Amino acid sequence: MKQITLLTEAFKNLKTVGTITFSSKFLVKNIVAPIDFNKARCIVELGAGDGCITKALLEKMHPDAVLISFEINDKFCEIIKKEVNDKRLHLICDSAEKIGEYLNLYGFEKADFIVSSVPLVVLPKEIARNIEKEVTKTLKSGGIFVHLSYSPLQLKKFEKLFSSVKLHFTLLNMPPAFVYICRQAA
Numbered sequence: 001m002k003q004i005t006l007l008t009e010a011f012k013n014l015k016t017v018g019t020i021t022f023s024s025k026f027l028v029k030n031i032v033a034p035i036d037f038n039k040a041r042c043i044v045e046l047g048a049g050d051g052c053i054t055k056a057l058l059e060k061m062h063p064d065a066v067l068i069s070f071e072i073n074d075k076f077c078e079i080i081k082k083e084v085n086d087k088r089l090h091l092i093c094d095s096a097e098k099i100g101e102y103l104n105l106y107g108f109e110k111a112d113f114i115v116s117s118v119p120l121v122v123l124p125k126e127i128a129r130n131i132e133k134e135v136t137k138t139l140k141s142g143g144i145f146v147h148l149s150y151s152p153l154q155l156k157k158f159e160k161l162f163s164s165v166k167l168h169f170t171l172l173n174m175p176p177a178f179v180y181i182c183r184q185a186a
Contacts, residue, residue, distance in 0.1 A: 040062065046131065064112070069089060110141075114144075140183060142185075165180060
């Protein structure tokens with residue numbers, strides 16, 4: 001995807017796109033690092049965007065694993081459909097508020113890992129809360145939720161929702177980003 005396409009979509013839909021630049025390879029590496037790809041059979045991605053994290057997940061995933069990726073921006077969905085041809089990917093052009101519904105559709109009760117770049121800080125509060133509830137409801141016991149944000153302000157909220165939370169800062173990204181690694185109680 002060209003930077004101009006991302007910029008155009010970001011300025012039209014900043015509250016749902018959440019950024020105006022691509023994630024750096026350093027940020028993508030930090031996002032996928034907490035995932036145990038040998039054990040993961042169901043990974044959910046929230047906010048597939050331009051597909052850079054999607055591609056990194058698919059590159060490391062087990063051949064029998066499934067990636068259910070949510071993206072509400074139609075333009076981004078079109079681009080991912082053109083650029084990514086992998087039978088393990090189920091691209092959902094719908095709201096991340098429906099994680100449970102789509103997990104059931106693909107034969108899963110819970111996700112092993114959930115990776116998110118959805119801009120929870122700028123979404124309407126009700127939508128952000130609905131997504132957070134779905135994440136905690138659909139993440140397997142002991143599973144990990146990895147969340148990309150440009151704000152450290154979600155730490156206290158995530159500490160209430162998960163049994164443990166680590167916060168990593170990625171300076172080598174524009175803008176610098178925070179990666180929350182949240183573990184569901186076992």
